[in-house]
Amino acid sequence: MLNQLLKGKQTELALLRQLNFHSTVTTEFLQETLHLSRSTLQRKLQNLKEDLQRLSANLQITSPAPYTYHLEKDQTLPDSEVFQQLQLHYLETSPIFRLLVAILTSPGPISFPRLLDLLYVSPSYLARLMFMLV
Numbered sequence: 001m002l003n004q005l006l007k008g009k010q011t012e013l014a015l016l017r018q019l020n021f022h023s024t025v026t027t028e029f030l031q032e033t034l035h036l037s038r039s040t041l042q043r044k045l046q047n048l049k050e051d052l053q054r055l056s057a058n059l060q061i062t063s064p065a066p067y068t069y070h071l072e073k074d075q076t077l078p079d080s081e082v083f084q085q086l087q088l089h090y091l092e093t094s095p096i097f098r099l100l101v102a103i104l105t106s107p108g109p110i111s112f113p114r115l116l117d118l119l120y121v122s123p124s125y126l127a128r129l130m131f132m133l134v
Helices: 010-022 027-034 038-055 079-093 095-105 112-119 123-133
Strands: 024-026 059-062 068-073
Touching: 010 024, 010 027, 010 038, 010 068, 010 079, 024 027, 027 038, 027 068, 038 059, 038 079, 079 095, 095 112, 095 123, 112 123
Parallel strands: none
Antiparallel strands: 024 068, 059 068
């Protein structure tokens, strides 16, 4: 279920793991390790940089040389905490997680139109999300 909730963000989490483990990595290494094209890797790295910026000023991805990336971090912050913060951020922005929260925090039965209003999604997308829960 966690993989479904984090769908679409697995690559960013894998990038953070690689950067955290190796500290400095090359584009070629990340492409081979994560099986990504150069353009997809660039896009995912940009997304990760932006997400890390939103979460913490103590963590930054830099490029000290062409096609090389380095993770600069505050040494007082445990690695697992950074990863958990990012994972929580991705969960909170996940449509299926938001659906679960809406259902579980509702004081009583919740109607389909009310869910559409709460989640700002189309009826067909809400139906797909609900189907994923079954």
